[in-house]
Amino acid sequence: MNPVVRFAPSPTGKLHIGGVRTALFNYLFAKRHDGKFLVRIEDTDKERSKAEHTAQILESLKWLGLAYDEEPIAQSSRSKRYNEVIESLLKSGKAYRCFATNEELRGLRDNNKIFLYPSIWRDRKKEDIDKKLKDNTPFTIRLRIPEEGVVSFKDEVYGTITTKISELDDFIIARSDGSPTYNLTVVIDDNDMNISHVIRGEDHISNTPKQILIYNALGWDLPIFGHLPMILGSDGKRLSKRHGAVGTKTFKNMGYLPESLINYIALLGWNPGNNDEVFDIDYLINNFSIQNVNKKAAVFDLTKLDWVSSHKIIAKKSSELLELINDFDSSWSSNNRNNDFLVKVIRLIKDRLKTLSDAKNHSYFFKDPTGFDENALKKCWKEDTGGILDQFLSKLKKLDEWNVKIIDDLIRQCVEELSIGMGKLMQPLRLALAGDLIGPSMPELMEILGKEVCSKRLENILEFKQS
RNA sequence: GGCCCGUUCGUCUAGUGGUUAGGACUCCAGGUUUUCAUCCUGGCAACAGGAGUUCGAUUCUCCUACGGGCUACCA
DSSP: OOOEEEEOOOSSSOOBHHHHHHHHHHHHHHHHTTOEEEEEEOOOOTTTOOHHHHHHHHHHHHHHTOOOSSOOEEGGGOHHHHHHHHHHHHHTTSEEEEOOOHHHHHHHHHHHOOOSOOOTTTTOOHHHHHHHHHTTOOOEEEEOOOSSOEEEEEETTTEEEEEEGGGOOOOEEEOTTSOBOHHHHHHHHHHHTTOSEEEEEGGGGGGHHHHHHHHHHHTOOOOEEEEEOOEEOTTSSBOOGGGSOOBHHHHHHHTOOHHHHHHHHHTSSOOOSSSOOOOOHHHHHHHOOGGGOOSSOEEOOHHHHHHHHHHHHHHSOHHHHHHHHHHHOTTTTTTOOOHHHHHHHHHHHGGGOSSGGGGGGGGGGTSOOOOOOHHHHHHHOOTTHHHHHHHHHHHHHHOSOOSHHHHHHHHHHHHHHHTOOHHHHHHHHHHHHHSSSOOSOHHHHHHHHOHHHHHHHHHHHHHHHHO
8 A cells, every 4th residue: 555644733833944844754655655745834833833834835945845744734624624633533432521620730740740641530420510611610521541551553753652541641632622632633633644754854753652542442543653853953952042043044045056965854753764865756756764863863064064065166167057046146146147158167166165145256267357466466476576467468369269278278378477376376376356366267267257347357456556 | 850763984964683884075195187177986984872682783672871852822
């Protein structure tokens, strides 16, 4: 049977890295086994759930390329079904009404160190219950769990996990306003959506026994469970706003490609069983195995993301990369729209980019340098530099052909004639043309800039040094 | 307080009852380059601690420590 899995975020915030990983692994599992990948919006917390977050989450999934196979389902649309189930549980005696107040229970916890619900209303006389009902006393509904025994399940990642029922209590499945709680809705929806494999964060391991008890009370078949280890911030704490980049959108805005993020996140808690580290989504689909997921929480490391990112960028065709960069930041080229020119530029700067946003650091292709850094000048501008550049400039002006070879020859010829080292010419030349001492190959840069621009910029720096 | 889960270089990880404990990122050194980046070569760097089982434990068991999770009328 083909598996059905789901990603079930609660729309109480942006899609964060942990969510991306859960979504990704569900997606990969589904694709690997020709199954279905579904999305369910868990918006039963009316206060904290926001439509804008739902929109944002779906948009992020789209950006990442994690396409779901059916329209997402929102839990807010399923109250009727939840009520039915609650009713039936009540009728069969698998659940019961509890009239204990919040304060009462909190008192028990704080004062008497009673952490499990002491079954106050579990076996009350009918008269007591009827009286409360008649008085319209608010009540919650609790699951009547077995008296003893254990709940045990085989987790695809963590192995067999066994919990004594004595560690559990008759937990609440419906609040006093009648709304169902998380553990109930998850079970109902996973059942109704025919979810075969529940793959979710490790923070749900402790919920699983409770959910199994609900499955049992309802007489439903259990899905297979697989829990994924957490992703932590660099301080080893759970990922949060404090760590800066948590929302998927932030990574997009920083200029990371979706495939970079996917590639990097796949490596967190999983590996293909060989030394491959840079791969695409198809490779992931073909090699993914939930058995290869490890149990240890992983720390999110931006440095390695950068490394993956630069690999992905270098692997792109220049024309394709140009489109991506234009989409990312149309102003990077100072509104230069000459496509042939821009592709050449990209080719030169490609392996210097960690992210799409780095492209804007190469504005010298489009604008004359606006100033010269003190330190850079001090470093490369010597007594004789003005003269050298002057000579170079006049030779350059006499050229009637303009290409890498010619320019390269000119440079070589010039240093030879003057009996100087390459750097004596190259460094100030670079400073004049690019405003910096680092950058792409000089002849290639010059070819792209063109003879006029190069002459002008050389004149500029000579003038600047004169004044 | 209770219960559950985890612990291999700084980080991501591989691995085995006997290995020089492997790879990747970062960092450092060297090479290539006019420079930077890329690329190549080399280097630094780890089995949380203690008992037990064993001829032998990083590997198996237990304990401790540390980290995380759950213990909500959050999800």
